[in-house]
Amino acid sequence: MDSSKKIPQEIIGEIINHLSIDIEMLKSCATASRPLYPASRQHIFSTIHLYNVSKVQSLHQLLEFSPEISSLVHTLYVLPFRTESLLSTVLPKLSKLQHLSIGPKGFGTSWRSIPAAAKNALEELIKSPTLCTLELKVIFQLPISVFSLANRVKTLNIYLVVLAISDMGYPDPDGTNNIELLAESIKFIDFVRGKLGLPRHAMPSLLHVRRQSSTKSSPHTEDRCLGGRFD
Structure with missing residues (x-):
């Protein structure tokens, strides 16, 4: 093709950007023309x-x-599986990830049920210096230490996450018998802020922190249900 008749790359980029939500159309563009491929x-x-x-x-x-x-992978939505899979092999390859969403589309999943290799791979992604946004959705028995790994993210979205604080040996910020008070307590906000390494002015908007019914009598077996958004 005569170079004078070539479409400028900037225009090609704008065309592709307008088609970004239509994956099938993008696939057609990628196979139809070499200039459209990248x-x-x-x-x-x-x-x-x-x-x-x-x-x-x-x-x-x-x-x-x-x-x-x-x-090229900047956003990943992943459901951790309870059985061994190639997840632990694939995740370490995603070195440029910016947005990570962990959690199911429907029913929740227990962090304890995820194979160790997959959990390690997820934790390494959470620590990634390129990660800007982390979403945790409908995950039960999540160690609070996971939040300490996310101290570089700019946005943290939490939805129906049950924390297993006692499993990690962390003391309660306001006493083991005062979980009801934590929803309104600035001490809890300071506690979470400290785990995330957030500055003092960062004020999370908590949706709820409520007591979970426990089948064991010991107060140290309690989990905490947390929902909110930190920016």
């Missing part, structure tokens, strides 16, 4: 959903064939 591929792989084992396997195969794609 920008189309960047949008196609910018957001990945890993909600079943087959998707994890597909991503693993893709990264084995084209490892450079790993740097």
Whole structure:
């Protein structure tokens, strides 16, 4: 093609940006024209959903064939599986991740039920210096130490997360028998702020902190249900 008739790359970029929510159209653009391929591929792989084992396997195969794609993945929605999978192999490859969402689409999952290798891989992603946003959704028995790993994120979204504080040996910020008071206590906000390494002016908006019914009589077995948003 005559160079004078080529479409400027800036215009190509704008066209692809307008198609960014239409994955099928982006795939068509990527295969139809070589000039459209780079920008189309960047949008196609910018957001990945890993909600079943087959998707994890597909991503693993893709990264084995084209490892450079790993740097294009900026947003990841992942459901940790209770059985061993390739998740622990795939996650470490995502070195440019900016947005990580952990949690199911429907029913909740227990952090304790996730295989150790997968948990380690998730924790490494949470510590990643490139990560800006972390979402934790409908996760039970989550060690509060996970929040300490997220001290670099700018936005933390929490929805129906049950914390297992006692498992990690952390003392209660306001006494083991005063969980009802924590919802209105500045001490709890200071406690969470300290775990996240947030500055004093960072004030989380807590949706609720409530007592969970426990089958054991010991107050040290209590979990805490937390929902909120930290910016």
